[in-house]
Amino acid sequence: xxxxxxxxxxxxxxxxxxxxxxxxxxxxxxxxxxxxxxxxxxxxxxxxxxxxxxxxxxxxxxxxxxxxxxxxxxxxx
Numbered sequence: 001x002x003x004x005x006x007x008x009x010x011x012x013x014x015x016x017x018x019x020x021x022x023x024x025x026x027x028x029x030x031x032x033x034x035x036x037x038x039x040x041x042x043x044x045x046x047x048x049x050x051x052x053x054x055x056x057x058x059x060x061x062x063x064x065x066x067x068x069x070x071x072x073x074x075x076x077x
Contacts, residue, residue: 005031005051012057013049016064022047039067041075 002009010029017027028048037052037060047068052060 001054002033002051002057005029005033009051009057012061013064016061017047017068020065020068022068039064039071041071047071 013027013029014024017024026046028042028046030048030050033051033053035053037050037055038048039050040048042048049064049068051057
């Protein structure tokens with residue numbers, strides 16, 4: 001469980017998105033985790049990646065690529 005998303009977590013998220021061909025500028029990462037965390041495509045086309053407050057970050061990051069792919073398939077919420 002993390003209380004705030006720091007540069008350390010953001011860098012780990014970038015390690016997931018960059019091999020997928022997603023630009024850092026195309027992603028919004030709020031600094032406050034929420035329960036539940038989520039990945040959505042915003043109306044402006046950017047991916048919003050919200051870290052789950054109650055999940056172990058290592059477990060959560062391991063599922064991030066799949067969550068991103070699912071969100072991109074669904075499109076804008």
